[in-house]
Amino acid sequence: MQLLFLLMSSTAFAWTASMDADNWYVVNDTVMGGVSQSDVDTRKEGGVLFNGTLSLENNGGFTSARTEEVPADWENVSALKFRIVGDGRNYIATVRTQRREMRRIYYRQPFSTKAGEEQEIVLPIGDFEAYAFGRRVPSSPTLSMLKGQIGSVGVMLADKKPGRFSLALLEVTGVEGEGKSEDASPLRARSVSYVFQEAIERGVPLFNGGEPERCADIYSTAIVNVLLLVPEKMSGQDRLLLKNALNKSRRAETQEERAWILRRAMDGVILNTSTN
Numbered sequence: 186m187q188l189l190f191l192l193m194s195s196t197a198f199a200w201t202a203s204m205d206a207d208n209w210y211v212v213n214d215t216v217m218g219g220v221s222q223s224d225v226d227t228r229k230e231g232g233v234l235f236n237g238t239l240s241l242e243n244n245g246g247f248t249s250a251r252t253e254e255v256p257a258d259w260e261n262v263s264a265l266k267f268r269i270v271g272d273g274r275n276y277i278a279t280v281r282t283q284r285r286e287m288r289r290i291y292y293r294q295p296f297s298t299k300a301g302e303e304q305e306i307v308l309p310i311g312d313f314e315a316y317a318f319g320r321r322v323p324s325s326p327t328l329s330m331l332k333g334q335i336g337s338v339g340v341m342l343a344d345k346k347p348g349r350f351s352l353a354l355l356e357v358t359g360v361e362g363e364g365k366s367e368d369a370s371p372l373r374a375r376s377v378s379y380v381f382q383e384a385i386e387r388g389v390p391l392f393n394g395g396e397p398e399r400c401a402d403i404y405s406t407a408i409v410n411v412l413l414l415v416p417e418k419m420s421g422q423d424r425l426l427l428k429n430a431l432n433k434s435r436r437a438e439t440q441e442e443r444a445w446i447l448r449r450a451m452d453g454v455i456l457n458t459s460t461n
Contacts (some may be wrong), residue, residue, distance in 0.1 A: 203254035219245020249338025263362020271298020
C-alpha cells in the first residue's frame with residue numbers, strides 16, 4: 186500500500202541511491218519490438234530526470250529506468266522512500282534481485298503523482314509483488330525473503346497512455362525498520378511434490394497454448410523457491426538434480442527445450458519423493 190506522509194527527523198535511513206544519471210540506465214519496450222523512448226538526465230537542481238515518450242505501437246507500452254548503485258543487503262530496510270516531482274501519471278517502483286534464476290522476475294509497487302508537486306512516497310517492502318513480463322508470479326518468494334540479494338531499484342511507466350512523460354527523482358532512500366525478514370512458513374507447510382505439481386498444472390496449459398517461455402519461467406521459479414527456502418525437505422541427490430537442471434536450462438537453444446529440462450527435473454524429484 187502506498188503511504189504519503191512527512192517523515193519525522195527521527196526516521197532512520199539505511200542508504201540513499203546514487204542520483205548521478207551516469208549510474209542509471211533505461212530499458213524500454215524496444216527489447217520486445219516496441220518504439221517507446223526514454224532518457225535519464227542529471228538535474229541541475231539535484232536528482233535525476235526520467236523522461237521520454239511512451240508508445241503503444243508494435244505491441245509496446247512500457248519504459249523504465251533503474252540503478253544498480255544500491256546495497257545488496259536490505260536486511261534492516263522496511264520500506265523505500267521516493268522523493269519526486271511527477272506529471273500526474275501513475276508509475277511503478279521496481280526492485281530486482283541478483284539471482285540469475287530470477288532474472289526475468291521483478292518486484293513492483295505502483296504509485297501516483299501530482300503534476301508539478303513535490304511528494305514523498307513511502308512503499309513498504311512487504312507490499313511489493315513479483316511480476317514477469319507484466320504478469321504476476323504468485324509462486325515467487327516475497328521480496329522480504331530476498332532482502333540480502335538485491336540487485337537494482339528503479340521506476341517504470343506502463344499506464345497505457347501514449348505521449349510525453351516526466352518524472353524527477355530527487356531522492357531514493359531505504360528506510361530502516363525492524364529488520365525482520367519474512368520466513369518461508371507458507372512454503373514449509375507444503376511438500377516439495379505439491380509445489381512442483383502446482384507449477385506443472387499452471388505451466389502445461391501455457392506450453393500447449395504456445396507460450397513455452399512463460400511455462401519455463403513458472404517451472405524455474407518453483408525450483409528456485411524450494412532450493413532457496415526449503416532445501417532441507419529434499420535429499421542431496423534431488424537438490425543436485427534441480428541445480429543441474431537450472432544450469433542446463435540456461436544453455437537451452439529454445440524455450441521449449443528449456444521448459445522440458447526443468448519439467449523432467451521436477452518429475453524426477455516427485456518420483457523420488459513418492460518412492461522414498
